[in-house]
Amino acid sequence: MDIFTISLWIITIIWFAVSIFKDKKKTFNSIKMSSGMMRNMIGEIIGILFLIGLILTFIPPETIKKYLGQSNIFLSTVISAFLGSITLIPAFVAFPLVGSLVNAGASIVPIVAFLTTLTMVGIVTFPLERREFGFKFALVRNLLSFGFAVIIALLMGVVM
Amino acid sequence: MFLTVIIFTYIFLLIFMTDKGIKSFSNSLYYVKEMVIIMPVILLLTSLIEAWVPKKTIENALGEGSGVKGFLFSFLLGSFSAGPIYAAFPVCKTLMKKGASIANIVIILSAWAVIKIPMLANESKFLGPEFMMARWVFTVISILIMSIITSKIVKKEDLPTDIKEENKDAVLRVDEHFCIGCGLCTKLSPDDFVMVNKKAKVNRKVSKEEENEKIKQAMDKCPAKAIDYV
Secondary structure (H helix, E strand, O other): OOHHHHHHHHHHHHHHHHHHHHOHHHHHHHHHHHHHHHHHHHHHHHHHHHHHHHHHHHOOHHHHHHHHHHOOHHHHHHHHHHHHHHOOOOHHHHHHHHHHHHHOOOOHHHHHHHHHHHHHOOOOOHHHHHHHHOHHHHHHHHHHHHHHHHHHHHHHHHHO | OHHHHHHHHHHHHHHHOHHHHHHHHHHHHHHHHHHHHHHHHHHHHHHHHHHHOOHHHHHOOOEOOOHHHHHHHHHHHHHOOOOOHHHHHHHHHHHHHOOEOHHHHHHHHHHHHHOOHHHHHHHHHHHOHHHHHHHHHHHHHHHHHHHHHHHHHOOHHHOOOOOOOOOOOOEEEEOOOOOOOOOHHHHHOOOOEEEEOOEEEEOOOOEHHHOOHHHHHHHHHOOOOOEEEO
């Protein structure tokens, strides 16, 4: 285990102990709620993890490197941002997937664009957002998020 | 559904291209192992945040002219929440009725989407702490700029006004668009809520007059604020 994961475990376990000590019922009620949420995702999580194996076996790293690493970065970034906007998978399962692509040689710029639009821009959830906040708000927020996702991605490419 | 396709692909491979199947499986194992290490701690962390972060105090400090404090609290609220972005819509709607500004709503929605604490832990696990922190910094700055731009373009008048009339015939309902299927309401009030296809439903007709403590608690605790009388 890396140092980050270990410290996360330690902090969480201490907090958990304090939480049980202070209010046992409250603690277990919210654990029940989160595990309910998790249970809905578990199929997707397992599916994605085993999809990663298939990708790594059948798509050679050279291909990943070629399309997500060396070719026109700006173009692949905009395409990734668009893919992220229409995809509806929880970020939780997206991280191992994109992590495996980065390990295989993908550039982080399109990867960051995908991650950011995946969660912040929602074409599928657009009708819901419009219903709650009106057309103008939903349009402005989604367009700005798309633009900034590309900017964040390019900046990440500069610093990393 | 998705999982079924993956399983069949593996069965097919193991029969016809055994070596590729085994290779895929062993490629995946590393990621499975990493996920098993990080998942329980994320689950626990999400629960603890849900139980102990005083969201009510935060929500009451978001009005017009709340300034820097409002921005900060919006970031906190979004960062310490659970569930996908559309689970944030009804929460923000409620906040707007309480007077939260447009800029603060944009911050909450965006922070809710990208910079939730448990998700940052997961990102750091699979992409490295430096990656996570750099993206966090850029994202926070971007969200701040976006919220200011949005509040300049979109005014409160542009938002739909649907102040609900007190409807005497209104019955208790779970909005299926927003329900995230956590099942909390079925545990708090098992007589009134059931799970159907991973979504909560009210299993009998309940009018406002029949409201009891259990229903009230379920409405209040629902992480997506999806339970209401319509």
